[in-house]
Amino acid sequence: MAVTIRDVARAAGVHVSTVSRTFSAPNLVKVDTRERVLAAAAELGYRPNQAARALTTGVTHNLGLIVADIANPFFPPLIKSAQSYARVRGYQVFVADTDEDPRAEEELISILAKQVDGVVLVSPRLSNAAIAGLSADLPFVVVNRNVKGLPAVLMDIGSGAATAVEHLAGLGHRRLMLLGGPRGSWTSEQMRRSAAAAAERSGVSLEITGPNAPTERGGRLAAAAVLEAGATGVIAYNDLMAIGTIEGLSGSGVEVPREVSVVGVDDTVAGRVARPKLTTIAMPTQEAGRSAVDLLLHAIDMPGGRGAAKTTLETSLVVRESTAPPPPLK
Structure with a gap:
């Protein structure tokens, strides 16, 4: 009994x-x-x-974790890390997926607000104003979005994108293309700004396309724009898009990296086992999961003074097989 x-x-x-x-x-x-x-x-x-x-205290010891697309291999390591850290701190995590839909995101936040003590919002697609409004009565932490007044964990993708441009320029590429991500993506906007500045400093041209679906299919569709622009170096919004771009180029008879070099973002398992193995910007997803939960629990423990603490995590370029010097001019 x-x-x-x-x-x-x-x-x-x-x-x-x-x-x-x-x-x-x-x-x-x-x-x-x-x-x-x-x-x-x-x-x-x-x-x-x-x-x-x-029911009596209003404290559930549950946290909400909302991600843009749970099928994207970028998110599972972050989710697992956040869950493990929360469990050690005596909390359980409810995970929800918005499928890149801001309306679904808003609905999920409203539903979870009744069942959790706080929410971690990862790569949100809602506007900053909408996020700030929804967080008025519940502690929030955002990952890869800088919202005024809210704690945030930011991965320095701007620095990563600049490093990718410099890497391609150093190999001799002079015509680059940046494949942007979905509408409303903070990451995509940071990449665009930093890559453009790095291209100007390096004396190379950079064409930017988007918004694009952050999927393998989105990359395959974007391959046509790469060919039309005559770019020999490509930086994709994430590894899935990069892999799709390589598939699309291959389908058109273009070899990577002999004719076109491709750089991804995230350093996922998919990129490590792809052929060619993907040069990519490594994102500190596990550290981001732990940091986000830590900030959220601090906000829950100090509801009157949550503040807007920001944690910025470094990124790094991992060079593998999908980048090489461009083909000689004919």
Whole structure:
């Protein structure tokens, strides 16, 4: 038989309400009484019902984690890291996928708000104003979006994009193309700005296309634009797009990297096992998951002074087989 709160009250010689207060509001119970209740609970193996406690305290010990596309290999390492860290801190994580749809994102936030103590929003597609409005009554942390007044974990993709441009320029490429991501993507905008500035510094041309679907199919479709522009160096919004671009180019008889070099973003398993193995900008996804949960729990613990702490994580270029010097001019 499961141990109940009444069993603990009987063993400790107190009223049931005292046991309840010991677990929900321990500061309201005398120290000696609280210690007696906790000792009895430990001896009997009693575990308080979290759902029942949530009804009286408003604390669920649940967190929401909303991602743009759970099928994208960028997100699972971040999700796993966030879940593991939250569990160590005594929290469980509800994961939801918006399928890149800002309307679904808004709906999910509204639903989860009734069941969690705070939300981590990863690569959101909603506007900053909409996110700020939804976060008015619930602690929020955003990943890869800089929203005024909200804590954020930012991966320095701007620096990564600039490094990718410099890498291609250093190999001798003079006509580059940046395949932008979906509409509303903070990452895509940071890439666009930094890549354009790096191209100007390096003395190379850069054409930017987008918005594009951040998928393998999106990359295959974008391959036609690469061919039309005569670009010999390509930087894609993510690894999936980069792999799709390589497929699209191959289907048109263009070899990577002998004729066109391609750089991805994320450093996912898919890019590591692709042929050719993908040169990519490594994103610190696991560290981002832990940092986001840490910021969120701090915001939950200090509801009156959450502030807008920002954590910026470094990115790095991983050079593999999909980049090489351009073919000689004919």
